Amino acid sequence: MSEQQHSTEAAQAYESLRQTLVEVAADPWAPGADERLSSAAYAANAVMYPKSSNGS
Numbered sequence: 481m482s483e484q485q486h487s488t489e490a491a492q493a494y495e496s497l498r499q500t501l502v503e504v505a506a507d508p509w510a511p512g513a514d515e516r517l518s519s520a521a522y523a524a525n526a527v528m529y530p531k532s533s534n535g536s
Contacts, residue, residue, distance in 0.1 A: 486527075493524040 500520035504513045
């Protein structure tokens with residue numbers, strides 16, 4: 481993966497995480513809020529640290 485592609489994917493993952501944080505902060509007791517937040521954080525981490533997220 482090129483540096484540019486990784487940078488773009490990382491930016492998209494973190495924007496998704498940021499948007500999820502805003503939504504969950506607005507309604508933290510909404511059904512599934514904790515799962516959505518966890519999934520967004522995991523996805524952002526997997527993009528930023530691909531080697532650490534695959535179990536190796």
